[in-house]
Each structure stands twice: as structure tokens, then as C-alpha cells.
Amino acid sequence: MQPDAAEGFSRLLYILCFETREIRVLVVRTTTAKMTRGEENQSETVEMYLQTIYRLKETHGSARTSSMASSLGVSMGAVTNTLASLEKQGLVQRRAYRGVDLTPRGETVALRVLRRHRLAERLLTEVLGMKWSEVHELACRLEHAMTDDVIEALEKLLRNPKTCPHGNPIPTSAGKIKQAKSKPLNKLKPTQKGILEKVVGEKADLLRYLASLGLVPGVSVRVEEKAPFDGPIIVNVRGSRYALGQQVASLIRVRRS
Amino acid sequence: MSDLSCHENLRKNVQADFQIALAGNPNVGKSAIFNRLTGLSAITANYPGKTVELNIGVAKHKNHRIAIVDLPGTYGLDPVSEDQLVAKQALLFQNFAAVVVVVDATNLERNLYQVLQIIDLGVPVIIALNLVDCAARKGIAVDEHELEQILCVPVIPTVAITGAGLKHLLEEIVAVATRPPTDPETKTRFPYAYSELLDGLHQAVQEWDDLSATTRLPPGFCSRLIEGDTDIEAIMQRTLAGRKIVELARTFRTAIELKENQSTHVIFARERQRVAHQIAQTATRSIGMREEAAVLSRHYAVWPPTAIPLMFGVFIAAFGFMFFVGGFLSDLLGWFWASFVSPILQLVVYSTLRNDVLAKILLWGLDGGVLAALSVGIPFVLTFYLVLALLEDTGYLGNVAYVTDSLMRRLGLHGRSIIPLIMGLGCNVPAIMATRVLTTRRERLLASTLITLTPCSARIAVVLGAVAYFVGWQYALGIFLIDLAVIGVIGKALKLILPGDSAGLIMEMFPFRVPSLGSILKKTWFRFRAFVFLAFPIVTVGSVLLGGLYELGILRLLTEISGPVMYAILGLPAVAGIALLLGILRKELTLQLLVALAVMQYGASARSLTAFMSPAQLFVFALVVTLYFPCVATMSVLGRELGWKSTVAIMIGDITIALGIGAISFHALTFLQLF
Numbered sequence: 001m002q003p004d005a006a007e008g009f010s011r012l013l014y015i016l017c018f019e020t021r022e023i024r025v026l027v028v029r030t031t032t033a034k035m036t037r038g039e040e041n042q043s044e045t046v047e048m049y050l051q052t053i054y055r056l057k058e059t060h061g062s063a064r065t066s067s068m069a070s071s072l073g074v075s076m077g078a079v080t081n082t083l084a085s086l087e088k089q090g091l092v093q094r095r096a097y098r099g100v101d102l103t104p105r106g107e108t109v110a111l112r113v114l115r116r117h118r119l120a121e122r123l124l125t126e127v128l129g130m131k132w133s134e135v136h137e138l139a140c141r142l143e144h145a146m147t148d149d150v151i152e153a154l155e156k157l158l159r160n161p162k163t164c165p166h167g168n169p170i171p172t173s174a175g176k177i178k179q180a181k182s183k184p185l186n187k188l189k190p191t192q193k194g195i196l197e198k199v200v201g202e203k204a205d206l207l208r209y210l211a212s213l214g215l216v217p218g219v220s221v222r223v224e225e226k227a228p229f230d231g232p233i234i235v236n237v238r239g240s241r242y243a244l245g246q247q248v249a250s251l252i253r254v255r256r257s
Numbered sequence: 258m259s260d261l262s263c264h265e266n267l268r269k270n271v272q273a274d275f276q277i278a279l280a281g282n283p284n285v286g287k288s289a290i291f292n293r294l295t296g297l298s299a300i301t302a303n304y305p306g307k308t309v310e311l312n313i314g315v316a317k318h319k320n321h322r323i324a325i326v327d328l329p330g331t332y333g334l335d336p337v338s339e340d341q342l343v344a345k346q347a348l349l350f351q352n353f354a355a356v357v358v359v360v361d362a363t364n365l366e367r368n369l370y371q372v373l374q375i376i377d378l379g380v381p382v383i384i385a386l387n388l389v390d391c392a393a394r395k396g397i398a399v400d401e402h403e404l405e406q407i408l409c410v411p412v413i414p415t416v417a418i419t420g421a422g423l424k425h426l427l428e429e430i431v432a433v434a435t436r437p438p439t440d441p442e443t444k445t446r447f448p449y450a451y452s453e454l455l456d457g458l459h460q461a462v463q464e465w466d467d468l469s470a471t472t473r474l475p476p477g478f479c480s481r482l483i484e485g486d487t488d489i490e491a492i493m494q495r496t497l498a499g500r501k502i503v504e505l506a507r508t509f510r511t512a513i514e515l516k517e518n519q520s521t522h523v524i525f526a527r528e529r530q531r532v533a534h535q536i537a538q539t540a541t542r543s544i545g546m547r548e549e550a551a552v553l554s555r556h557y558a559v560w561p562p563t564a565i566p567l568m569f570g571v572f573i574a575a576f577g578f579m580f581f582v583g584g585f586l587s588d589l590l591g592w593f594w595a596s597f598v599s600p601i602l603q604l605v606v607y608s609t610l611r612n613d614v615l616a617k618i619l620l621w622g623l624d625g626g627v628l629a630a631l632s633v634g635i636p637f638v639l640t641f642y643l644v645l646a647l648l649e650d651t652g653y654l655g656n657v658a659y660v661t662d663s664l665m666r667r668l669g670l671h672g673r674s675i676i677p678l679i680m681g682l683g684c685n686v687p688a689i690m691a692t693r694v695l696t697t698r699r700e701r702l703l704a705s706t707l708i709t710l711t712p713c714s715a716r717i718a719v720v721l722g723a724v725a726y727f728v729g730w731q732y733a734l735g736i737f738l739i740d741l742a743v744i745g746v747i748g749k750a751l752k753l754i755l756p757g758d759s760a761g762l763i764m765e766m767f768p769f770r771v772p773s774l775g776s777i778l779k780k781t782w783f784r785f786r787a788f789v790f791l792a793f794p795i796v797t798v799g800s801v802l803l804g805g806l807y808e809l810g811i812l813r814l815l816t817e818i819s820g821p822v823m824y825a826i827l828g829l830p831a832v833a834g835i836a837l838l839l840g841i842l843r844k845e846l847t848l849q850l851l852v853a854l855a856v857m858q859y860g861a862s863a864r865s866l867t868a869f870m871s872p873a874q875l876f877v878f879a880l881v882v883t884l885y886f887p888c889v890a891t892m893s894v895l896g897r898e899l900g901w902k903s904t905v906a907i908m909i910g911d912i913t914i915a916l917g918i919g920a921i922s923f924h925a926l927t928f929l930q931l932f
Contacts, residue, residue, distance in 0.1 A: 055518060058518065070511050071511070071515050073511075136515070136516035136517070137516070168518060198519075199523070204485075204520070204522070205335060205336070205337050206337060206760065207520070207522070207523065208333075208335035208522050208526070209332070209333075209335050209336075209337040209763070210763070211333075211335070211522060211523055211526030211527075211530075212331075212332040212333025212334075212335050212370060212371070212526065213332050213367075213763070213765075214366075214367055214370065214530055216523060216526050216527040216530050217519070217523065217527060218527065219530070224556075225556065225559050225560070225659075227559070227561065227659065227660070227662065227663060228561060228663075229663045230663065231659075231662055231663040232659055232662040232663075232672060232762050234559065234659065234766055238366055238367060238534075239364055239366070239367070240364055240367050240765060241555075241765065241766040242763065242764065242765055242766065243655070243658070243659045243662070243672065243762055243763075243764045243765075243766050244761070244762060244763055245662055245666065245671050245672070245759075245761035245762030245763070246666075246761070247758070247759070247760070247761035248760075248761040248762065248763050
């Protein structure tokens with residue numbers, strides 16, 4: 001560990017151990033940490049925006065101004081203004097009616113922040129034993145306070161975790177993200193098993209209904225039967241058997257286990 | 258919460274001391290418990306403002322009269338169809354003295370999900386742990402005391418089909434319903450994540466409670482608010498403070514969703530599933546092995562090479578049963594009526610009424626009409642419902658839905674809609690009501706249109722009576738095949754015309770079970786009773802009306818007007834047009850009327866229809882009867898379920914199809930000179 005990295009790391013641990021709930025203190029520390037940061041000095045706002053766009057595209061398929069405003073807790077006007085400046089910097093590309101896209105450069109920044117964010121979440125849950133439902137906000141602050149050296153050290157300390165506590169993949173230092181290889185449930189063959197990763201689609205009541213049947217992320221699903229000619233499949237979920245038509249089954253994404 | 262609801266109370270339907278509900282997953286023995294507790298006295302009532310019918314019955318225990326409402330089976334409080342919506346809204350707004358959640362002991366974990374949701378609503382819950390016998394056979398033992406301790410609600414093991422445990426259940430219901438309401442604060446809290454957030458919201462809700470001076474809302478409401486339950490939001494939106502709470506809940510929702518990259522309802526569903534899993538793990542002990550035979554049989558029931566022959570076999574057996582048993586009953590009934598009832602009726606009517614014409618008109622209704630309803634109703638509808646109940650209770654119908662899903666998808670529907678279509682073979686009316694299990698209005702409209710084209714038992718009787726009997730069975734089969742083709746083409750066409758896509762099949766595949774005779778008979782009886790109430794008045798009044806027209810000579814007049822049109826388009830004699838027109842009342846009347854009118858116009862020698870109608874004409878006639886617009890009862894149920902616009906559209910469509918196909922087949926038959 002290099003001396004300044006070690007210093008940054010110990011400062012972080014100090015913040016985490018003694019002042020986690022004191023956001024104001026944290027902000028002060030963050031500004032100190034900023035001074036030790038490496039080559040690219042991105043402002044926090046830029047990082048937050050790029051990260052939010054990436055997440056929204058990851059979960060919803062598109063990032064619209066309205067959803068960005070509610071995610072970031074700012075007004076639509078503020079989002080529009082910031083996006084305009086980000087576009088000028090060549091980090092994002094706005095497209096009429098289809099939301100915002102990240103440019104390759106923007107994506108690199110987003111992935112770097114995401115990597116810091118998700119590793120910070122790991123740190124909070126594993127080392128400090130906090131609840132995984134509580135670590136997101138803290139990680140939001142910490143992600144801007146970590147230098148690349150700190151992150152490398154942290155990754156080693158945590159023994160190279162692949163995912164964050166919520167199960168999302170952590171980008172590598174080279175800026176690659178390994179999206180878990182999920183495939184639609186209807187692509188599984190009979191007797192194959194999978195872990196349900198997510199249910200995509202826009203009909204909220206359908207998603208709720210599937211959830212009440214036990215089709216929630218993390219559950220193990222086994223395909224029992226498959227009818228020919230694109231017919232329905234029968235899946236076994238915790239001992240209950242359901243017949244699912246092709247349309248429904250294609251919305252359910254699973255990871256082979 | 259009663260003062261919050263704008264929903265009418267269901268209780269007005271029956272006289273009782275208090276009202277409880279039966280809730281639970283589908284196929285867990287809920288109806289069996291309901292039947293055991295209430296006997297044959299149950300009535301069906303519409304849920305206020307909805308067309309969904311609920312069974313309501315009264316159970317007596319000591320000197321308490323308990324009204325029991327059998328809610329539609331659901332998996333949770335997130336409805337996708339109208340019957341599920343009714344189950345949810347009843348639980349929210351009907352203020353039941355207790356809710357008995359019937360739970361399948363063989364599948365505790367999945368069932369507990371709904372239990373947790375209902376407990377969270379703050380209603381007093383009793384759990385009927387049903388199917389404990391099946392669980393024992395499967396090697397699963399559920400510790401009811403452990404479960405009771407964790408959930409803090411009474412748990413009573415039951416076996417609904419033998420009635421074991423039901424007396425204990427009734428005692429518990431009375432105990433819970435008569436005990437003073439507990440403070441929601443003392444209700445069980447489950448270890449969901451985000452409990453701090455929920456607590457924060459709950460405090461806000463409490464303040465709102467104080468402001469709006471209502472009974473306290475339970476803490477469990479808060480998770481549903483964050484999940485975005487629109488029904489609960491709607492209650493809160495009525496006051497300013499409530500609107501603020503909804504706003505607050507939405508803020509929390511955004512915060513959580515941002516944190517986890519997931520919608521809150523998925524997060525809370527996952528949490529509830531997790532807690533349900535923990536509880537089930539703690540309370541269940543596995544004490545043996547599972548049967549292998551069941552696993553094999555359920556495979557062969559859906560594996561196409563065996564499933565398709567099996568399906569045809571089952572249908573042939575079912576219709577064979579209906580044909581032979583129904584035919585036997587029909588003969589028995591006809592003989593009984595002609596030798597005992599008819600003479601007495603005639604004697605009474607003629608001796609009390611001096612007027613000959615009036616007496617004749619009355620006899621059209623009392624003698625002819627009632628016999629018409631009975632002779633279709635008892636032999637065909639009753640046996641059909643018996644077979645249907647048997648297929649339902651064994652769990653076989655789900656397999657039919659699975660096997661036919663690919664086919665139904667081509668018609669813009671999905672496998673589940675095959676069940677209403679099959680029911681349509683008995684009578685279109687309950688079949689259209691059964692489309693409520695379908696998710697979207699588009700699916701219901703599609704299925705209902707196809708149901709009106711499905712030959713019901715009355716139309717089958719006309720085809721058999723006019724064509725199979727006088728022309729030949731292969732021609733009767735031909736009519737059914739043409740009808741099937743029409744259903745296919747119309748379904749395909751509607752799929753393209755109506756915007757949108759089918760929601761797709763989501764259906765639980767129930768394990769095969771040995772059905773209980775009592776439950777089958779009761780189900781059959783309830784359905785048949787509903788049919789009788791609907792059909793008898795229409796047929797009797799319709800027949801009197803018809804008799805009046807006939808006896809007063811108005812029919813003859815109508816014949817002269819419609820005659821040329823009928824002949825030009827369909828090549829049918831004028832009287833046939835009248836028969837078709839009045840067949841709106843009941844389809845089977847067309848045939849009876851045809852015989853009667855033939856006698857009137859051509860004398861007694863025309864009793865055999867072949868004397869005045871050629872085989873080709875009989876064929877066209879039966880075909881048109883099968884296709885043209887539905888009977889009055891079907892029209893009224895269509896209007897109620899889909900609105901009058903759609904009903905008129907369906908009617909016009911059906912008439913056009915019937916006349917079109919009728920004309921084509923008439924010209925084709927004349928051209929080919931088949932007869």
C-alpha cells in the first residue's frame with residue numbers, strides 16, 4: 001500500500017467508524033479527500049448525474065429527464081440545464097423523446113463512480129456490519145471521497161467481490177462491467193434450473209401479481225415442461241407449479257445455476 | 258375503517274349477528290369449508306358495484322348466526338382480474354368481524370405470503386390450516402402451535418372434505434368475532450427490512466388518524482402505502498393530511514427505489530416472501546418422502562404425445578356420458594310429463610278458464626314452455642355441469658388450458674380462456690360470467706364473442722334433433738365443424754382488429770386430487786339452480802307470448818312479410834323465418850316451434866319435418882340457429898358484463914355471420930346437389 005493511499009484509507013475508516021451518521025462532517029472530509037484525488041477531477045454533480053443515467057438505463061432501459069429529476073431529488077429545469085452542460089463536455093448525448101445516452105467517455109466516468117459506489121457498499125456491510133438496506137446513501141457520499149489507490153486497496157481487502165450487497169455487478173478497474181448473464185425463462189430447457197434475476201416489463205400490476213406467486217428476484221426456478229410450437233412452460237417455484245405463456249416467461253430473466 | 262369506505266355493505270343480503278370472510282389461495286379447500294359450514298342455504302350476491310358474484314351463507318354455532326362470505330381465491334392483494342379485485346376490496350372495506358384465511362398445509366410458504374399481507378391490514382385473522390391429511394401423506398408436518406406463536410393468530414388444523422376441525426374453527430370464529438377490537442399497535446410486526454422507514458411513516462399516519470378521528474390504521478398499512486397501493490392511497494387522498502402522507506410515502510418510495518434499483522413492490526414482495534420462507538421453515542417438519550406416481554402422472558398429462566390423446570379421450574367420454582345419460586333422462590322426463598303432468602295441467606286450465614283461446618295461450622307457457630326448459634335443462638345442462646365439476650375438482654381442466662394455450666394464442670387469447678369456452682357448450686350465460694378470471698377487457702370481449710358462437714346445449718339439441726335425426730349424423734358433425742371453423746376465423750380476425758395483446762397465460766397447475774362426491778354434487782346443484790332461475794321465467798313468459806301471437810294469428814301475418822326474404826337468402830320456407838325470430842327467447846324453441854308451425858301450415862302430416870323441409874333446408878336451418886345472435890339471457894348477461902355497445906356489435910356480427918354462412922351453404926348445397 002502506498003503511503004498516501006494508506007492515509008486516505010485510514011481517513012475513510014475513521015469517517016465510517018465514528019461519524020457515519022454525521023453527514024455534515026462527511027462532506028467536510030470529502031472535500032479534503034478531493035485534494036488527494038488522482039488525475040481526473042470530476043465534480044460531484046457530474047459524477048452523480050452520469051451514475052444516475054447509467055443506473056436508470058440499467059433498470060428501466062432509458063433515462064428520461066423526469067425520472068432523473070425524481071431520482072436526484074432536483075427540479076426538471078435543473079436536470080435540463082446540467083444535461084446541456086454535460087453534453088457540451090461530450091459526456092452525454094440527448095435525443096429527442098428518448099431520453100439521454102452516455103457517450104463512451106461518459107460511460108467510463110459512470111462506471112468508475114459505480115465501481116467506487118458498489119465497493120463502498122460492500123465495505124459498509126461486510127467490514128462494518130451495517131444493514132444492506134441502509135448503505136446506499138452513505139455510499140453515495142463516500143464514492144466521491146475515494147481515490148483510485150484507496151479503491152484498489154479496498155478491493156483487495158474485500159477479496160475481489162463480484163457484486164454489491166444488492167446483487168448488482170461491480171465494474172473492474174479497467175472499466176469493464178460484467179452484466180450477469182441473464183436470459184429469458186422461456187429459453188431454459190426442461191429440468192434446467194435458474195435463479196430469478198429480475199422481471200422486466202412495464203405493466204406494474206402484472207409484476208405485482210407475479211411477485212405474489214413467489215416470482216421475486218433471488219428465487220430458484222426450475223422448468224418442468226415445455227410445450228412445442230412456442231407453447232407455455234411449466235415452472236416449479238418453491239414447490240408450486242405454474243404454467244406461464246411465452247409472453248410472460250420472456251419477461252422473467254434468470255441466471256443459470 | 259368503515260366510515261372511510263364508500264363501499265356498500267354486503268351484510269344486507271343475509272340476517273346474521275356478524276359477518277366473516279373466507280380468504281385464501283385458489284384450490285386450498287376454501288369452498289369445501291364454506292359448503293361444510295353453510296350447507297345448502299348459501300345464496301349468491303353481486304359484490305356492490307361489481308358483476309362478480311360471491312357466495313354468502315349462514316353458519317350457526319350455539320346461538321350465533323354467522324354470515325360467511327366466500328371470497329374469490331387469490332394469491333395476494335395485488336389483483337390482475339376483476340374477481341381478484343373484489344377479493345381485495347372486500348378485505349379492505351367490508352369490515353369483517355374476522356377473516357378466516359384457508360391455508361394449504363402442503364404448500365405453507367406460498368400461502369403464508371397472503372396471510373402476512375392480510376395480517377398487515379390489521380383485520381382479525383384466523384388460520385384454517387387445511388389439507389393436513391394430504392400434507393401428512395406427503396410427509397410434511399406443520400406445527401400449528403409454533404405457527405400460532407409466530408403469527409399471533411389462532412391456527413386450526415382442518416380437513417375440509419371430512420369436516421375434521423371445523424367445529425373448533427367455528428368456536429374460534431365466535432371467540433374472535435365477539436372479543437373487543439384490539440389496538441392495532443399490539444398487532445404482530447414482522448421483521449421486514451426498512452422497518453425504521455415504516456415506523457416513520459406510521460407515526461405520520463397516526464397523526465393523520467388523530468386528525469381525521471377514525472379508528473386507528475394498522476402499522477401494516479404503511480408498507481402498502483410505500484408499495485403504492487392505489488386503493489389505500491385513494492382513502493388517504495380524501496383529506497389534506499392524508500394527501501401529505503401519500504406524498505411522504507412517495508418520497509420514501511423514491512428513496513428506496515434509488516437505493517436498490519428495484520421497485521418498492523418487488524422489494525416488499527421479496528421481503529414478505531423471505532419472512533414467509535423463514536416462518537414456513539420454522540413451523541414445518543419433513544417426515545418422509547414424496548410420492549413418485551403423482552410426478553409421473555402430471556408429466557404425462559401435459560406431454561403432448563400423451564396429453565393430446567388423453568384430452569380427446571376425456572372429451573369423448575364426457576360427451577358420451579352427457580349423450581347417453583342425458584338422452585335417458587330426456588326420455589324419462591318426456592314420458593313422465595306426457596303421461597302425468599300434461600293431462601292434469603290441461604284439465605285444470607280448461608276447467609278454470611272458460612275461454613278456449615286464453616287457455617291455449619296459457620298452456621303454451623305452462624305445458625310447452627316449462628317442458629322445453631326442463632327437457633333441455635335437466636338432461637343436458639345438469640349432466641354437463643356434473644361433468645364440468647368432476648373435471649374441475651380432479652384438477653384436469655388446468656391441463657387442458659396448458660395443452661391448448663398455443664392454439665388459443667392464435668385466436669388472441671390464452672389457455673385459460675378455454676375453460677369459459679368449454680362451459681359455453683353447456684350454457685353461454687355462466688360461460689360469459691366465467692370470463693371474469695381473464696385479465697383484460699380485450700380478452701373478455703374476445704372470449705365472450707367466441708362464446709356466443711359456441712353451440713350451447715340448446716343449440717346442440719336443435720342440431721341433433723333436426724339434422725342428426727332427419728338427415729344423418731355426419732351432417733350434424735359437419736355443422737359442428739363449420740362452427741368450429743367460424744370460431745377460428747372470427748377469433749383470428751378479432752385478434753387482428755382489436756388493439757392490444759393478450760396478457761398471456763399465468764396459471765397454477767394444481768396437483769391431481771381425488772374429488773369428493775359431495776363437493777361435486779353441490780357445485781353442480783348451485784350452477785344448475787342459477788340456470789333454472791334464469792331460464793325458467795324467460796322460457797315460460799316467452800312461450801306465453803309466443804302462444805298469444807300464434808293463437809291470435811299474428812304469426813301468420815309475420816310469416817307473410819318475412820317469407821320472401823327468408824326464401825331468397827337462405828332458401829328456407831317462410832315459417833322457418835318466424836321460428837328463427839322467436840328463437841331469440843331460447844334456441845331450442847326454434848325446433849319445437851318449427852314442428853308446431855309445420856303442423857299448423859301443412860296439417861298433421863307435417864309432423865315429420867322432412868315432409869315440408871328438404872334435408873338441405875334442415876341443414877341450413879340448424880346451421881343458422883347455431884350461429885345467429887344469442888338468446889335473451891345471453892344478451893342480458895353480455896350487456897351487464899361488457900356494456901351495450903359491445904353487445905350490439907356482437908349481435909350484429911353474429912347475425913351477419915349466420916346469414917352469410919347460411920346463404921353460402923344453401924347455394925353450395927344446391928349447386929353440389931348433395932341431397
